[in-house]
Amino acid sequence: xxxxxxxxxxxxxxxxxxxxxxxxxxxxxxxxxxxxxxxxxxxxxxxxxxxxxxxxxxxxxxxxxxxxxxxxxxxxxxxxxxxxxxxxxxxxxxxxxxxxxxxxxxxxxxxxxxxxxxxxxxxxxxxxxxxxxxxx
Numbered sequence: 001x002x003x004x005x006x007x008x009x010x011x012x013x014x015x016x017x018x019x020x021x022x023x024x025x026x027x028x029x030x031x032x033x034x035x036x037x038x039x040x041x042x043x044x045x046x047x048x049x050x051x052x053x054x055x056x057x058x059x060x061x062x063x064x065x066x067x068x069x070x071x072x073x074x075x076x077x078x079x080x081x082x083x084x085x086x087x088x089x090x091x092x093x094x095x096x097x098x099x100x101x102x103x104x105x106x107x108x109x110x111x112x113x114x115x116x117x118x119x120x121x122x123x124x125x126x127x128x129x130x131x132x133x134x135x136x
Contacts, residue, residue: 005123011079012072012120012127019071022131032133037069038125042118050117051108054099070098073120077101080120 016022022030037057044053060066074096098117107113 004119005126008076008080008120008123009127012076012123013130015072015076015079016124016127016131019068019075021068021072021128023134028131029134030128030131032135034069034128035125035133037066038121038128041069042121045114045117049108050114051099051102054102058097058099069121069124072124073117074098074101076120076123077116 016030017025021034022028041053041057044056047053048056054070057066057070078096102108102113105113
């Protein structure tokens with residue numbers, strides 16, 4: 001997992017920018033709530049399961065836009081396999097929602113897929129630490 005994270009972290013930094021998490025890209029600032037969002041996604045997966053936690057995040061409205069966390073995970077998964085040709089605009093369709101992928105591929109109870117999502121979330125959490133945190 002260590003070598004995989006080494007590869008994923010630079011990609012995660014780009015993904016964070018691509019899904020517009022930074023409130024100011026020039027100053028590399030992100031709302032501090034996103035650190036908590038990634039952590040609460042992990043807790044939600046443990047408590048409710050992968051699919052319910054992802055659906056909750058994708059349908060959450062309000063401060064910080066939690067859905068961007070699942071978008072970042074989905075984009076990072078695709079970038080890992082397909083490279084830069086998978087763009088954020090591809091995420092605007094339902095086909096690229098993480099919940100749709102979980103349902104379509106029937107990976108809801110797949111331990112390897114759960115580990116992959118967890119690894120992607122860890123990479124995003126570490127990548128978020130390279131940005132300056134601002135209170136929102």
